[in-house]
Structure formats: structure tokens, C-alpha cells
Amino acid sequence: MKADSQALKGHLDVLLLATLADGPQHGYAVKEALRDGSNGRFDLPTGTVYPALHRLEAAGLIAGSWSVVDGRRRRSYQLTAAGETKLAGERTNWREFAAAVTAMLEAKPWPATT
């Protein structure tokens, strides 16, 4: 992971779910989607993505299935109904949170004194 490991902490699950919103992906594609979607800020070591995906699968938020590609066994993941619900809820929470923080941090004009 590069510069934003602390920023990513606590948000990894929902970001991984978001990478699967457009359809099934295998681990490497998930990692690439995470990096590309964040303009390179969230660039995890590829090998560390897999255990996080396994945990989401154990939690019932994604489902994995095996296929054979180029002679290699490949596991792809897709959102379950519970995962879609969780992602939708987290999106709403994040928008509300981000709007509140933005409102607080943005510079406001000083009130007129006359």
C-alpha cells in the first residue's frame, strides 16, 4: 500500500464491495479496479487482497466460484444480495458523512458586521 494506508483502514470492505458492483471479478482485477478507481492512491499489495475477499465471502457479502482460465484455477467473486444491500447502505452513509465534513471544512465568508 502506498501513501494512504491509514485513509484506507476501516473502508477496505466497502471499497472491495464497490469494485464488484459492476459484475464478477477475480482477485487481481479487484486490486486493479481499486487502484485505478482511486487514481492510484489505494494500491494494495496484490497478495493481501485475497484474505480480505475471503473474509467478505465468509460474511456472506460476496460469493466466490471457481473456473479454469489458461490452465489455471481462477476464483471470481460477485456481490450477494446482502453485499448489495450493505454497499447501498454504506454509500448513503458515506455521502451524508462527506457532505457534513465538506460543509464544516469549506471556507465560509465572514458575516457582515454592519
Next chain:
Amino acid sequence: MASHHLIETFLAGLARCRLPADALDELADGLAETYHHHLGTGLSPQDAAARALAEFGTTKEINAAFARHSPARRAARLMLVTGPAVGMCWGASLVAARFWTWPIPRPAVIAFVASLLATIAVLAAAATSNTYSRTRIAVMGACAMSLLDLIMLFSIGYAAPGFVWPMALAVPASIARVGLTLRQLPMLVAR
């Protein structure tokens, strides 16, 4: 499928980490995909393999990530977090019921306390491990803790002179912990 000796050596190192079943196939596929991606950009096989391995993370990082997300480690942490509350309930129960008057031999009490401390040590080791295979000792710790719960439940049935109110908390807490362990056991053993 063409590979590279650097990648094969790396995968052999990962295989020694005793990661979950099937994880090695998945990691091998991810690594091969990364390697072929870099080959496709025009790098030499040596450089493509080196780049792929650099992107993939070290065996230590990957092992630690599997440990961090391990259900066994989470189970051990849950037991350690909830343990003091259950222990306090039992402590209050034993004091209120004057356990020192119970007809239980002193060596049995000492053996119980020693077993409890050993179990806590096993759970702590699993909860703090950065090695996936070591997190799996949580299974042993969880089973041992359930056995100790059952011994406590049997002991109050056998030796306690009567009911004291803290038992109303301690008994359900122990039964819940045994039930939770039994429910989680198949998943913990499988992974």
C-alpha cells in the same frame, strides 16, 4: 502456462505458510496474471517476474494479511474481550456461594486454574499472531475454554450448596459461549 523460476520459488515459499485450502491456487493465478500483464507491456521475463513479485507483496505480508483476516483470530479476540466479563460473573458466583467450603479437592482446583491460564495464553497467542497457521491454535483454545465452561457448570451442579444470584449471569454466559463455539467450530476447522 509459462511461468518464471522467481515466481515458482515465491509460490513454494507461500506453500510453506500453510494458508487456507485453495488459497495457493488463487494466489498463483493472481501472480501469473500480474506477471503476464507486465510481459504484455514489453518487459523481459526476468523484469516482469520481479515487477510482479514487487507488486504482490512479500510472503510475510501475505501471511500476515491472511492472519489478520482469519476467522480463528477473530474468534480468539472475541473470547479474550468477553472473557473478563464471564470470569467476573463466575468469580462473584464462587465467592457468593463460598466455594472454599465445597467438597472439591484442592489439586482439582489448582489444575482448573492452571488450565484456564494456559487456555488464555493460547487464545492470546492466536489473537496476536501474524502467522496464519498460528492463528489456528484458536480452535484448540476455544475448545479448551468450552470444556472449562462445562466443568464449571458441572461443578456448581455437583458441589454448590445452593443458587446464588450471580449464577443467573454466569451460567447463561457460559452456555452461550459453549453454543457459540460449537456453532463456529466447523468454519474454524475448515479454514
